[in-house]
Amino acid sequence: MRRLVPQALVVAFLAGGTSAFVADDKAVRLTVDGVPRTLHTFADDVRELLEDQGLDLRAHDVVAPGPAADLDSGDEITVRHGRPLRLTLDGRPVRVWTTATTVEAALRELGVRAEGAYISVPRSARIPRAGLALDVRTERAVTFMADGRERTIRTNAATVGEALAEAGIALRGQDTTSMAPGSFPRDGQTVTVTRISGGREVREEPIAYTVEKTLDPELFTGTEVVVRQGRPGVRRVTYALRTVDGVRQKPRRTGADVVRAPVTEQVKVGTRQPPSSVRGADDLNWAALAECESGGRPGAVDPSGTYGGLYQFDTATWRSLGGTGRPQDAPAEEQTYRAKKLYVQRGASPWPHCGRRLYR
Secondary structure: OOHHHHHHHHHHHHHHHHHHHHOOOOEEEEEEEOOEEEEEEEEOOOHHHHHHHHOOOOOOOOOEOOOOOOOOOOOEEEEEEEEEEEEEOOOEEEEEEEOOOEHHHHHHHOOOOOOOOOOOOOOOOOOOOOOOOOOOOOOEEEEEEEOOOEEOOOEEEOOOOHHHHOOOOOOOOOOEEEEOOOOOOOOOOOEEEEEEEEEEEEEEEEOOEEEEEEEEEEEOOOOEEEEOOEEEEEEEEEEEEEEOOOOOOEEEEEEEEEEEOOOEEEEEEEEEEHHHHHHOOOOOHHHHHHHHHHHOOOOOOOOOOOOEEEOEEEEEHHHHHOOOOOHHHOHHHHHHOOOOOOOOHHHOOOOOOOOOHHOO
């Protein structure tokens, strides 16, 4: 009997301890990133439970109920880990965090319209905790103005050039677009296509010659003698031709080469004062003779081109009297002086029809 009393006390103590152990045990349901499991725990709150399970919470992780909440048997605890997304949305890069575990769920969480969109990875792909790079191009309405027509398409193209191809519009040669072909086409944007064709034209154009005059004391004042005839040169000029939407633009000069250089005209200019008096001829009516022969015009030339000047000299006679060049190019005073010399030599016979006017 004495031996049975201690044993009874031990059994009673163990029975009471087991009841306390069973009372502290809690059955809870823990869901981590959508994967549920039921477990037993002696933790007093959510934080202690998570620490017991080795779950390290970070800044972008979400826990419901919160870490400070007390635990009771039958509670449900949800843990969603934050995942970084390196998202490029319609050409604009941005870094966001999501607790979604799949691409489709993340897009829904971020409010991104996925219908008709281009997505760089499958929608069903899982997002690892380390994150994911994701390129999304939503469907947009883009209008093209080309060849007198307006075309609107819905596209998720990455560039204006790709959208042009989808619209069946081809760029040729120097054609341009109002937006760069490599730029991103925005929703509601209108892009104008300008048709440009070009070519090249080569023209030969004259180069004007210069006139070089030198003073000559042997020639009478007012007399100019062409020693060397000037000749224009030739320049080969290249022009770029451009037609924009059927309208020809002003040619643009792009280069020039001299084919033949111009020849400078050389002219002697008289400085010598001509004599005006010739004995035996000064008192005659030279004005009347000039009026009859040439209408009083120093530069007059007859229809055949043989006779010229006030007194209609031929070139041979003019030069025999000391004249140079052509008589019609000489000053009126010199022409009268030479005519007086001719009269002294031959009388009025050089002017058979008008010679009698000298005596009026």
